[in-house]
Amino acid sequence: DKRVVLITGCSSGIGLSLAVRLASDPDKTFKVYATMRNLSKKERLLESMKGLHRDTLDILQMDVTDRQSILDARDRIVEKRINILVCNAGVGLMGPLEVQSLNSMRHILEVNLLGTIQTIQAFLPKMKAQSQGRILVTGSTGGLHGLPFNEVYCASKFAIEGACESLAILLQHFNIHVSLIECGPVNTDFLVNLQKTELGDTSLQQVDTQTLRLYEKYLQHCRSVFQNAAQDTEDIVKVFLDAIQSPSPAFRYFTSTTGAPVTQLKVTEPDESYISAMSKIIFSTEEQ
Numbered sequence: 001d002k003r004v005v006l007i008t009g010c011s012s013g014i015g016l017s018l019a020v021r022l023a024s025d026p027d028k029t030f031k032v033y034a035t036m037r038n039l040s041k042k043e044r045l046l047e048s049m050k051g052l053h054r055d056t057l058d059i060l061q062m063d064v065t066d067r068q069s070i071l072d073a074r075d076r077i078v079e080k081r082i083n084i085l086v087c088n089a090g091v092g093l094m095g096p097l098e099v100q101s102l103n104s105m106r107h108i109l110e111v112n113l114l115g116t117i118q119t120i121q122a123f124l125p126k127m128k129a130q131s132q133g134r135i136l137v138t139g140s141t142g143g144l145h146g147l148p149f150n151e152v153y154c155a156s157k158f159a160i161e162g163a164c165e166s167l168a169i170l171l172q173h174f175n176i177h178v179s180l181i182e183c184g185p186v187n188t189d190f191l192v193n194l195q196k197t198e199l200g201d202t203s204l205q206q207v208d209t210q211t212l213r214l215y216e217k218y219l220q221h222c223r224s225v226f227q228n229a230a231q232d233t234e235d236i237v238k239v240f241l242d243a244i245q246s247p248s249p250a251f252r253y254f255t256s257t258t259g260a261p262v263t264q265l266k267v268t269e270p271d272e273s274y275i276s277a278m279s280k281i282i283f284s285t286e287e288q
């Protein structure tokens with residue numbers, strides 16, 4: 001029997017690559033339900049599947065902020081079971097905190113945090129009844145340590161860590177494995193799709209010059225990190241496959257070791273060490 005996989009956020013990036021890889025598995029091990037909020041964006045996924053077998057892929061509409069759309073997608077799974085749930089949909093929010101509207105902050109938490117949680121909620125009873133399953137969540141190093149100008153995004157990703165850790169403890173008793181795939185920068189549409197305060201934005205007129213200078217530095221840092229150190233989605237997909245193929249998957253997988261020293265600093269040293277180290281990395285000239 002095929003392993004039934006449902007993935008959220010498949011119109012681009014990591015979700016799309018993972019859906020293509022699993023659906024085109026040479027052994028046809030998987031039946032993939034690639035879900036996306038907006039079905040009019042399915043062309044890219046279909047394009048990537050060209051020449052590959054199509055009977056292992058179904059595309060379904062699912063907006064993770066819309067409970068009914070999650071339930072509708074769930075009800076359209078013909079196998080009436082799910083072996084692997086991949087919660088991947090997510091959006092970023094970048095800019096000085098004082099210009100963020102309540103609505104934009106709410107939206108990030110709705111998609112990243114509540115979206116992930118209510119997707120898991122919808123599939124949990126069935127997985128528990130099966131006494132078997134995998135829940136994989138696309139995590140972020142921004143869920144492990146803070147990043148300036150990403151307060152709400154980091155808060156949403158930190159929160160996911162807590163939710164997943166809590167669930168993992170319980171779900172051991174149901175033979176359901178929860179794994180977080182912790183990603184650093186990845187070459188996807190993430191930077192295009194995120195809600196970012198541009199330097200010319202009028203909302204920045206109310207922000208003090210020191211913050212603006214640091215924000216400009218942060219944006220430069222961000223650009224150079226994405227140019228020099230971003231991973232390709234294929235690298236991330238390999239880590240997902242490790243987790244999927246392992247008989248006893250780990251709770252956390254790190255897709256790259258580049259960020260490990262700073263993450264380590266956060267865990268092993270008093271918090272001040274991380275805060276000043278990260279400040280030096282991002283704003284170097286100001287802080288020395």
Ligand code: NAD
Pocket residue numbers: 008009010011012013014015036037062063064065088089090091092111115138139140141183184185186187188189190191193
């Ligand atoms: P992406 O923008 O290409 O993909 C995110 C997907 O989520 C998009 O297809 C988008 O349409 C979808 N999405 C947004 N809101 C949704 C909603 N309400 N319902 C359903 N789908 C929705 O970027 P990506 O890098 O592939 O992002 C995937 C995940 O990886 C996200 O959770 C992101 O936070 C995480 N991540 C990305 C990076 C990075 O640098 N790219 C780093 C760490 C973690």
